[in-house]
Amino acid sequence: MPIVLDHVSFTYQPDTPFAAPALHDVSINIRSGQFVGLIGHTGSGKSTLIQHCNGLLFPLAGQVTVDGMPVLPKGKDLKEIRRKVGLVFQYPEQQLFEENVALDVAFGPKTLGLEDAEIQRRVRWAMKMVDLEFAKFKDASPFELSGGEKRRVAIAGVLAMQPKYLILDEPCAGLDPGGREEILDQLKRLNEKGLAIVLVSHSMDDVARLAKRLIVIHEGAVVYDDQVRQVFSKAKELADMGLDVPAVMKLMMLLKEKGLDVRQSVLSAEEGQEEILRVLNHA
Amino acid sequence: MIEIKNLHYQYDEKMEALRGVDLFVPEGQFLAIVGHNGSGKSTLAMHLNGLLLPSSGDVTVNGLNSKNPSEFWSLRQQVGMVFQNPDNQLIATSVEEDTAFGPENLGMEPSLIRRQVDEALMTVGMEAYKDKAVHLLSGGQKQRVAIAGIMAMRPKVLVLDEPTAMLDPRGRNEVMNAVHKLNREERITVIYITHMMEEAVTAQRVVVMEEGTIVMDGAPVEIFNQVEELKRLRLDVPLAVEMVYRLRKHGFLLPESILTIEELAVELCP
Numbered sequence: 001m002p003i004v005l006d007h008v009s010f011t012y013q014p015d016t017p018f019a020a021p022a023l024h025d026v027s028i029n030i031r032s033g034q035f036v037g038l039i040g041h042t043g044s045g046k047s048t049l050i051q052h053c054n055g056l057l058f059p060l061a062g063q064v065t066v067d068g069m070p071v072l073p074k075g076k077d078l079k080e081i082r083r084k085v086g087l088v089f090q091y092p093e094q095q096l097f098e099e100n101v102a103l104d105v106a107f108g109p110k111t112l113g114l115e116d117a118e119i120q121r122r123v124r125w126a127m128k129m130v131d132l133e134f135a136k137f138k139d140a141s142p143f144e145l146s147g148g149e150k151r152r153v154a155i156a157g158v159l160a161m162q163p164k165y166l167i168l169d170e171p172c173a174g175l176d177p178g179g180r181e182e183i184l185d186q187l188k189r190l191n192e193k194g195l196a197i198v199l200v201s202h203s204m205d206d207v208a209r210l211a212k213r214l215i216v217i218h219e220g221a222v223v224y225d226d227q228v229r230q231v232f233s234k235a236k237e238l239a240d241m242g243l244d245v246p247a248v249m250k251l252m253m254l255l256k257e258k259g260l261d262v263r264q265s266v267l268s269a270e271e272g273q274e275e276i277l278r279v280l281n282h283a
Numbered sequence: 284m285i286e287i288k289n290l291h292y293q294y295d296e297k298m299e300a301l302r303g304v305d306l307f308v309p310e311g312q313f314l315a316i317v318g319h320n321g322s323g324k325s326t327l328a329m330h331l332n333g334l335l336l337p338s339s340g341d342v343t344v345n346g347l348n349s350k351n352p353s354e355f356w357s358l359r360q361q362v363g364m365v366f367q368n369p370d371n372q373l374i375a376t377s378v379e380e381d382t383a384f385g386p387e388n389l390g391m392e393p394s395l396i397r398r399q400v401d402e403a404l405m406t407v408g409m410e411a412y413k414d415k416a417v418h419l420l421s422g423g424q425k426q427r428v429a430i431a432g433i434m435a436m437r438p439k440v441l442v443l444d445e446p447t448a449m450l451d452p453r454g455r456n457e458v459m460n461a462v463h464k465l466n467r468e469e470r471i472t473v474i475y476i477t478h479m480m481e482e483a484v485t486a487q488r489v490v491v492m493e494e495g496t497i498v499m500d501g502a503p504v505e506i507f508n509q510v511e512e513l514k515r516l517r518l519d520v521p522l523a524v525e526m527v528y529r530l531r532k533h534g535f536l537l538p539e540s541i542l543t544i545e546e547l548a549v550e551l552c553p
Contacts (some may be wrong), residue, residue, distance in 0.1 A: 040451075041421065041433075041451040041452075041453060042421045042422040042423070042450065042451050042455070043421055049527060082364060090449075146320055146321050147320040147321070148320060170449070173448050173449055174367060174445060174449070174478075175320065175478070176318075176319035176320045176449045176478050176517060176518070177319070177478060177517060177518050177519035178319050178517030178518075179319070179320060179517075181517075200448075202450065202451045202452065202455075204452065215494055242421075242451055242452065242453030242454075243452055243453075244452035247481070247521075247522035247544065248522055248526075250544055251522065251523070251526065251544040251547065251548065254544060254545065254548040255548050255551060255552060257548075258548055258549075258551075258552035259378070259552055260551060260552050267524050269522065269526060269529065273526065273529040273530065273533075274507075276526070276530065277430065277530070277535075280535065280551075
């Protein structure tokens with residue numbers, strides 16, 4: 001069962017002089033277990049789109065369903081939908097507020113009215129998922145942690161709701177390369193455990209590394225929705241939209257232009273290395 | 284020029300963020316500072332215009348010491364800062380008004396403000412947007428307006444703390460190009476903090492911070508050749524450097540001076 005957006009259109013402040021159309025006839029679906037990248041320049045409609053996936057915004061036209069449940073204002077399934085679709089906003093550490101990490105992670109599950117033992121079990125599990133050792137971090141104040149650790153606490157808080165879909169808006173922005181690496185590794189592992197992940201990112205390298213499928217949104221409409229390699233083969237079109245291709249792909253395109261017969265659709269440094277070696281060793 | 288001597292800074296008894304930093308930056312240099320979160324980069328940056336004052340040691344910019352109250356405001360005017368989030372830095376409703384905010388507060392003549400605002404918007408390529416509403420701009424455009432607002436005060440030094448972290452690829456290019464142009468054409472000294480090594484290689488000099496001290500300092504080529512050391516410090520290297528490192532391991536002795544994919548392509552396809 002998927003998240004389905006069916007011909008969704010949305011306008012901020014409709015019927016006013018400030019009306020700002022944000023989504024235009026968007027139809028996509030996110031199936032369970034998928035790892036989807038979502039790219040688009042600032043203001044292209046990415047954030048508006050993801051807020052439709054768990055009922056923070058409702059379409060002006062078209063409809064959204066999550067596992068068959070319609071996403072409607074005051075709909076009876078809204079609470080269940082918001083539990084199933086976990087949303088991690090930009091700079092989620094700004095939303096930490098409890099006096100210690102364990103309490104912060106427990107905040108969400110508590111609102112579900114679960115038993116205490118179950119809440120504790122989930123807190124431990126969620127912290128483990130993001131590599132925060134329970135004994136070491138449970139009593140720490142979230143505000144004393146490093147940037148990367150804070151962000152992992154925020155993600156653990158969403159995981160503790162045991163969502164089926166996890167949508168993250170720029171989870172690596174502002175993190176150092178080490179912190180970024182940790183978050184990306186954890187997303188990969190969570191996906192391997194069956195969690196569907198939607199990664200919104202301005203880093204073409206990050207989506208190339210993890211996503212299988214890539215959705216490109218431009219001026220509120222879906223322009224591409226395909227395998228990552230297929231989408232990144234449209235280098236010129238992406239550049240015209242203010243986007244880019246991964247650095248390694250740019251290298252391969254340059255080599256090709258200069259006459260080295262390399263395959264261009266590589267997504268990682270390892271693949272690039274193999275491809276260059278293959279061609280050089282045969283030259 | 285910027286002179287930092289034995290700078291220590293303590294947030295509280297437990298946390299010493301800077302532990303003896305010495306740094307000399309000549310006028311007109313483009314210096315990139317890299318280091319993982321918590322290494323002290325931003326704390327150092329905030330000392331350059333007196334947002335933070337040293338626990339011990341000295342920071343002087345063109346002879347103005349941040350600890351000297353009578354020189355404090357001249358220091359603020361000479362050293363402008365741009366931060367990560369464009370939305371936190373813009374205050375007026377139109378681009379032009381926002382750019383004029385700084386000079387107005389310095390009490391400049393209106394005719395002079397007019398001229399400096401026009402020139403500042405021109406240098407960042409935003410003159411066509413001067414009547415536009417700030418909230419309708421893209422991230423890259425907002426950051427360029429933030430830079431223009433500082434340029435309108437005619438600073439000598441521009442300090443940028445991860446100015447592209449929240450931007451899309453086009454926005455990142457716009458900001459990088461604008462900063463390089465200011466450095467090249469206006470001889471502005473640039474201190475550029477970043478996690479993106481592709482940006483750091485475009486600087487004249489790179490400083491690596493770790494645990495509140497400077498652990499590496501040199502030209503980009505000297506710094507980025509030390510791939511293993513950088514990885515140990517939890518930093519990245521640009522893709523071209525990574526690729527040279529990998530290919531060298533396989534017996535292709537490419538020069539270690541390669542920093543960009545363009546240089547690598549030339550080397551592989553002579």
